[in-house]
Amino acid sequence: MGSLGDHAGAAGGGNARVIAGRYRLEAPLGRGGMGVVWRATDLLLGRRVAVKELARDETLSDAEAEQRRERTLREARAVAQLRHPHVIVVHDVVVQDEQPYIVMELIEGGSLAGRIARGGPLDAHAVARMGIDLLGALSTAHDAGILHRDLKPANVLLERGTDRVVLTDFGIAQLSGATTLTEVGSFVGSPEYTAPERMAGERTGPESDLWSLGALLVTALAGESPFRRDSIGGVLHAVVFDEIRPSAAVDPLLPVVLGLLDRDPDQRMGAAEAEGLLRVYVETGRMPAVVRERPGAGLPGHSGRSGLPGLHGLP
Incomplete structure (x- = not known):
């Protein structure tokens, strides 16, 4: 997913989508395999926000899509409970046309x-x-x-x-x-x-x-x-x-x-x-001396396991 601020875009005009009757999606900030993050305006509170739109997966059955949607909402709601100055603030989670959207603070930068x-x-x-x-x-x-x-x-x-x-x-x-x-x-x-x-x-x-x-x-x-x-x-x-x-x-x-x-x-x-x-x-400006005993695990290249499933045959 591209970052919230690495991609510039002009604010959308009258054709901008409005979801949940409140959030106007104006310009994409980033795109990735998980979906699109939009620069948006909260029309109710009059503030700028970022809105993450989860990408649709057309290969999923209706039941699988519903499970995916529920997991997304559950996880977004859990993150919304976090309070820390260095964790993104989740303002809202909404669903429109069976599609979940996560509304977050907009980080300018x-x-x-x-x-x-x-x-x-x-x-x-x-x-x-x-x-x-x-x-x-x-x-x-x-x-x-x-x-x-x-x-x-x-x-x-x-x-x-x-x-x-x-x-x-x-x-x-x-x-x-x-x-x-x-x-x-x-x-x-x-x-x-x-x-x-x-x-x-x-x-x-x-x-x-x-x-x-x-x-x-x-x-x-x-x-x-x-x-x-x-x-x-x-x-x-x-x-x-x-x-x-x-x-x-x-x-x-x-x-x-x-x-x-x-x-x-x-x-x-x-x-x-x-x-x-x-x-x-x-x-x-100095790092304290650190002595860490690492029998075996500290050896160069040591992984503590015999192999990696799925590694063989990769390009």
Whole structure:
């Protein structure tokens, strides 16, 4: 999904759609496999908002489409209960013509992905502060039993004028214990930012979101994902097996990055430890020495598992 602010568009005129008798859809802000995000106006309150329109899947039966719709609404309502300055605010969830729409705050600015594409990597202090903000957002979601499952630079917004960091696109988020928006066994997420245990279909928990954050921090510091390869098969192999060798640009935050990118989810650095280290760096400009015992799991390329279902035969 494109970010809320990376794509410009003129406001719609008299032909703009109005949904639920209230929200006027004016210009697309981003498009992706999950649907379209619109710049819109709340005609009742007279404020600008963003509206996410879930893409229709014509391959689904009526019953499957209804299940998908209910899951979307359930998950959107759960995210709407989250209250954190770095989590996107969900104002409303409406259904029109059996199609769900999620009404969110409009973040004027662009995504972290767009910022990196235009200006290159960020400095370590800025990345450390961003990491603290995102750890707070994730902890709030995790405490509420919500997993993001697609944390990546395109889903992190940077508000123009304030540099506020906002985590968005919980559209494929998972409620703990609930079925996700996709059929069981299908892949959801962005491979370069997806934890190896999810790649292997083993389990998904808060620690999987923390792996994604580790990959995101490397991208912000170095300008590209540490797992970028020429093919999807190469990406999957890199995530699960390849030695992780961040560039020198990552050195200031290296203990946090390596802790979050531990391939053993049981040994992966937790949110509290990562936040504490980042705060020390922001305050002092130095990263404390970190000694982490990692029998086996800390070896280069060690994944703690014998193989990855579905990896063989990929290009």
